[in-house]
Amino acid sequence: MAVLTVEDLHVSVADQPILHGVDLELSAGRVHALMGPNGSGKSTLVMALAGHPSYRVTRGRALLDGEDLLALPPHERARKGLLIAFQYPPEVDGVRLREFLRLACGERCIAFCEFQKAYPQALARLRMDGFDDRELNVGFSGGEKKRAELLQVYLLRPKVALLDEPDSGVDVDALRFIADAIRELAAGGTAVLIVTHYPRVLDHVPPAEVFVLDQGRIVRRGGAELAERIGEEGFEVVRG
Amino acid sequence: MSEKAVAKGLTREFVQRLSGEKGEPRWMREHRLRCLAAFRKLPMPRFGPSLAELNLAELEYYARPVAPVERWEDLPEELRHTFQALGLPEAEQRALAGLGAQVDSEVVYRSILEEVRAQGVVFTSMDKAVREYPWVQDYFMKAIPPEDNKFAALHGAVWSGGTFIWVPRGVEVAIPLQAYYRMQTEAVGQFEHTLIVAEPGSSVHYVEGCSAPRYSRMALHSGMVEIFAKEGSRVRFTTIQNWSKNVYNLNNKRALASAGAAVDWVSGSLGSKVTMLYPTTVLLGEGARTENLSFAFAQEGQWLDGGARALHRAPGTTSRLVSRSVVQGNAKAVFRGTVYVAPDARGAKAHVECSTLLLTPDARTETIPTLNAENDDVELGHEATVGRVSQEALFYLMSRGLSEAEAMTLIVNGFVSPILKEIPVEYTVELRRILEMSLAGGTG
Numbered sequence: 001m002a003v004l005t006v007e008d009l010h011v012s013v014a015d016q017p018i019l020h021g022v023d024l025e026l027s028a029g030r031v032h033a034l035m036g037p038n039g040s041g042k043s044t045l046v047m048a049l050a051g052h053p054s055y056r057v058t059r060g061r062a063l064l065d066g067e068d069l070l071a072l073p074p075h076e077r078a079r080k081g082l083l084i085a086f087q088y089p090p091e092v093d094g095v096r097l098r099e100f101l102r103l104a105c106g107e108r109c110i111a112f113c114e115f116q117k118a119y120p121q122a123l124a125r126l127r128m129d130g131f132d133d134r135e136l137n138v139g140f141s142g143g144e145k146k147r148a149e150l151l152q153v154y155l156l157r158p159k160v161a162l163l164d165e166p167d168s169g170v171d172v173d174a175l176r177f178i179a180d181a182i183r184e185l186a187a188g189g190t191a192v193l194i195v196t197h198y199p200r201v202l203d204h205v206p207p208a209e210v211f212v213l214d215q216g217r218i219v220r221r222g223g224a225e226l227a228e229r230i231g232e233e234g235f236e237v238v239r240g
Numbered sequence: 241m242s243e244k245a246v247a248k249g250l251t252r253e254f255v256q257r258l259s260g261e262k263g264e265p266r267w268m269r270e271h272r273l274r275c276l277a278a279f280r281k282l283p284m285p286r287f288g289p290s291l292a293e294l295n296l297a298e299l300e301y302y303a304r305p306v307a308p309v310e311r312w313e314d315l316p317e318e319l320r321h322t323f324q325a326l327g328l329p330e331a332e333q334r335a336l337a338g339l340g341a342q343v344d345s346e347v348v349y350r351s352i353l354e355e356v357r358a359q360g361v362v363f364t365s366m367d368k369a370v371r372e373y374p375w376v377q378d379y380f381m382k383a384i385p386p387e388d389n390k391f392a393a394l395h396g397a398v399w400s401g402g403t404f405i406w407v408p409r410g411v412e413v414a415i416p417l418q419a420y421y422r423m424q425t426e427a428v429g430q431f432e433h434t435l436i437v438a439e440p441g442s443s444v445h446y447v448e449g450c451s452a453p454r455y456s457r458m459a460l461h462s463g464m465v466e467i468f469a470k471e472g473s474r475v476r477f478t479t480i481q482n483w484s485k486n487v488y489n490l491n492n493k494r495a496l497a498s499a500g501a502a503v504d505w506v507s508g509s510l511g512s513k514v515t516m517l518y519p520t521t522v523l524l525g526e527g528a529r530t531e532n533l534s535f536a537f538a539q540e541g542q543w544l545d546g547g548a549r550a551l552h553r554a555p556g557t558t559s560r561l562v563s564r565s566v567v568q569g570n571a572k573a574v575f576r577g578t579v580y581v582a583p584d585a586r587g588a589k590a591h592v593e594c595s596t597l598l599l600t601p602d603a604r605t606e607t608i609p610t611l612n613a614e615n616d617d618v619e620l621g622h623e624a625t626v627g628r629v630s631q632e633a634l635f636y637l638m639s640r641g642l643s644e645a646e647a648m649t650l651i652v653n654g655f656v657s658p659i660l661k662e663i664p665v666e667y668t669v670e671l672r673r674i675l676e677m678s679l680a681g682g683t684g
Contacts, residue, residue, distance in 0.1 A: 078641035094654025
């Protein structure tokens with residue numbers, strides 16, 4: 001059963017059409033992959049679904065549990081259970097990771113005592129024990145930013161997690177525990193979408209379904225083997 | 241302002257009577273008259289915000305609506321509730337070495353921990369100190385002479401109440417002493433004088449807070465703070481200013497730091513219609529150092545004109561002036577950072593850092609640094625940034641489920657956190673609440 005349904009989504013950025021009718025469905029407890037070459041519109045899809053004001057939906061719809069997602073402001077989308085791991089999360093001066101997560105968790109109705117338990121576990125899972133008192137993303141390396149993004153999603157356990165390039169800039173060891181965390185997330189019932197142009201992470205988290213985006217349209221769908229073929233032969237194989 | 245208008249409320253007779261009623265020694269009466277003469281001669285400030293609406297002729301220069309008490313319970317009910325709401329009696333029990341409270345012109349309550357008194361620390365009202373300790377004459381308005389500026393002179397003529405602290409040689413007061421100032425009467429002028437003398441090797445942290453109910457007529461707060469930090473002493477002075485929006489807050493604060501002494505000014509400015517405040521440290525002795533950490537939150541209709549001054553007059557002295565301003569509505573925040581290094585102050589180091597966050601299109605800010613070194617063996621650093629809230633950061637936080645107001649509050653809190661973390665936690669709770677309330681009201 002699809003948790004998130006995207007139908008005929010058209011998105012423009014600064015009046016420039018980027019997506020020309022995207023359809024996809026994400027199911028609870030499954031890992032999906034959205035692949036596509038650079039510039040194909042992958043991040044645009046993620047940002048539009050998150051409600052970024054610069055990404056204007058000109059046609060189509062997106063339903064979260066049957067409810068119109070696009071009518072909601074960004075924070076309501078998050079509260080309904082849609083979370084993003086950003087490709088390039090911004091630095092927020094003076095805001096400590098812990099303080100921020102406790103606030104974010106408050107919005108998601110995780111009780112304080114539950115947070116006290118879940119938070120250290122999540123830190124340990126993503127090997128971020130030393131980051132508790134750090135300012136949000138400030139001075140984090142590329143890989144640390146990715147881990148911090150996943151940490152948030154992992155802790156908040158959304159219905160739908162859109163992970164935008166969770167593996168770029170990440171070393172081999174980190175890739176392994178990032179992959180473990182993603183599998184756990186799905187095992188807990190989250191519908192996961194891994195957005196990537198490179199199938200490396202998918203070797204560790206085999207997707208149940210792969211969507212290939214090219215020039216603003218989904219051009220292929222398949223199983224894990226599609227990701228493998230792209231890994232071996234490049235995106236040429238899916239182009240008509 | 242014509243001399244005639246001023247004379248209405250502020251005459252030699254008034255000043256003499258004030259001094260007489262307070263039972264002051266002759267030196268103080270003469271000092272007041274000298275100040276009054278200076279006040280009449282000196283011009284209004286020639287920079288900064290307009291003071292045109294401040295009608296000095298209409299002010300009440302002395303008001304004593306409440307009689308002093310020994311116990312909180314004996315205060316009039318309304319005032320007791322006010323102090324309770326501010327958490328004063330509770331803080332006194334929990335976290336303070338001593339507490340004073342002043343309403344308008346007079347101190348109404350004062351206490352000091354027995355163990356602090358036993359260390360020989362004096363914590364009393366300025367009025368009482370003037371009567372009881374003749375040597376106070378050696379300090380009173382010796383850091384800031386009457387001729388320094390018009391409002392210093394006015395203060396010297398009509399000052400009343402305030403705090404006197406003397407910390408004996410080598411005594412460290414472990415927890416803060418605090419005073420709370422309240423302006424109660426409409427169109428009142430409050431002119432408390434705070435004098436801190438820290439003997440060699442001693443240390444003390446003093447915190448002052450303030451508030452006032454809002455009236456339609458303008459009121460004036462013109463306090464003065466003088467700190468004498470002797471060899472190797474440490475003095476930290478924290479101010480949380482939350483006057484109502486009809487108050488002109490024109491203060492003078494200056495510290496003289498002897499060799500090896502450290503003076504820190506920490507301040508949070510939220511209230512008042514107009515504030516002009518430039519705490520100054522004169523680094524007189526070798527190796528003396530000072531920090532000035534301030535944050536201002538200026539809202540609709542306010543002009544908060546602040547700054548900090550460090551005057552390096554001895555070798556090896558250091559200063560660090562850091563400011564964070566948040567400006568909303570059509571408000572204006574100004575930071576004047578002044579560093580002067582004298583010819584013989586070799587090896588001096590100074591760092592000035594000023595950042596402003598503008599929340600609205602109409603918000604205005606100015607940074608006016610003045611760095612003047614008269615020798616070339618100095619290290620001077622200056623950074624100034626002005627920015628708006630990052631839309632990317634705002635969206636990022638919202639994408640985690642925070643509403644726009646919550647996200648904005650978090651960003652603003654983060655921006656001022658380098659200063660907030662220096663402020664005692666009892667106050668930061670209140671400060672954060674004020675920020676949240678203002679930001680929840682929208683930023684437009």
